[in-house]
Amino acid sequence: MKIITDIKAMQKKADELRAIGKKIGFVPTMGFLHEGHLNLIREAKKRCDTTIMSIYVNPTQFGPDEDLDDYPRDFDRDCSLAEKEGCDIIFHPDSKQIYPDNYLTYVEVEDITSVLCGASRPGHFKGVTTIVTKLFNIVKPHVAVFGQKDAQQAIVIKKMTRDLNLDIDIVVAPIVREKDGLAKSSRNTYLSGDEREQALVLNQSLKMAEKEIKSGERNAEKLKSAIVDLITRQPDAVIDYVEIVEADTLAPVTIITNEVLIAFAVKIGRTRLIDNIVVQV
């Protein structure tokens, strides 16, 4: 496995791969890899000849009071895990190269970035769409794989890709969960043993809501209340948002008539966790 840190070198490598007809699959990550990320590599490998993973903790998607400095990092472990999974290249750029002095250009998707996580993390998706555009221009992939865990991010990236005519297939891979149902996340490492236990309510509440819909419940407000009630029974759980929206457009839903995304962000102690489920009716 090759590690590339220089932008021009990465572009040159991508050109070389394309010139010999290789199909490039791309997995952008912030590192501290878990099974969810490794599954993204597997999805890329299914579809492409060469798999490139970027590991870069992107400062522009963190708010001023967020966990940029504390975000867990372990580059050596990441490399060893990615290599074992058959990743071909790690792109690991330096922040000074990605955002040099006097950096001025941003990509923004309007409307669908101001709800859900966008409402509680202003500027977050502007940072995400900007870095993803930059990484696409550097890695030049045919296919890019994102995780359903960040459901809104996946929808925003798909919309941006379509709107900007980026000639890249966006693949969204399913959420990978621990055996007890907790969605895998680099941030799970922040949880104490007791918080880890309380966090199980997140997946449980999604399962409960899915069951209710399957049994005929169509009232989104009622379902949201039931989720809030269940989650807030945990002593250290503070809800950021619980939303039920159209799965494609993130438009608010009152009466469920179509496929919906149930998504939330909840703080367990000091750790903000997100989870979601798509339910077909």
Add this chain to the structure above:
Amino acid sequence: MKIITDIKAMQKKADELRAIGKKIGFVPTMGFLHEGHLNLIREAKKRCDTTIMSIYVNPTQFGPDEDLDDYPRDFDRDCSLAEKEGCDIIFHPDSKQIYPDNYLTYVEVEDITSVLCGASRPGHFKGVTTIVTKLFNIVKPHVAVFGQKDAQQAIVIKKMTRDLNLDIDIVVAPIVREKDGLAKSSRNTYLSGDEREQALVLNQSLKMAEKEIKSGERNAEKLKSAIVDLITRQPDAVIDYVEIVEADTLAPVTIITNEVLIAFAVKIGRTRLIDNIVVQV
């Protein structure tokens, strides 16, 4: 010469050209071609194997009270002129395909888009950087050629290209002028005979300012006043802005110590014209 109107067909053609090692040169225009545009084709042809010109009057770079509907168009004449100049492909997309319903994504360069033309045309450069990003992703050029006539546009596009890591060489071709000095522009067609005569003051005032700098004048305010005085002697000339700024960064200049851009926008009757000169000291 081939005419392509479909986005996917253009991307496929670009892929084919790249696969056989052809270097693609791109000239984005809004059509109604004049000698200035044809010179951009020549600059592209010098550097590349295949030259692609886009002809598309981009609605998002026009303000609500601007001349989008009246902007001059003559597609057949454009094709014949471009073909004579050796252009290989015209990309002529439909607006519905470029901005479909529920279009949401924009590219913005901050700071340097809020001065000069950006100050009098809010949103203009957001429209320019968005359409240019889209066209870059559709045409997939190695080299793109812009005209120095739109000096601020060229600087904004260069900044965007660098910031977003677009792997494209931006070439800026010199202003092409009529024999009497008026900068070529599709909008010159709006001018009456008398206005056309009055518009000569634009180039004359730039020449005057250049001569003053070469003779030792370093006071930017004094120079701006001299330009304003000269232009406003014409009965139908109304100044939008006159600025003297650093040629690379568009930062304001008080005392001229380095290369400067002298740029202005002036209405002659109802026609807004721009012109500029870069002066080395």
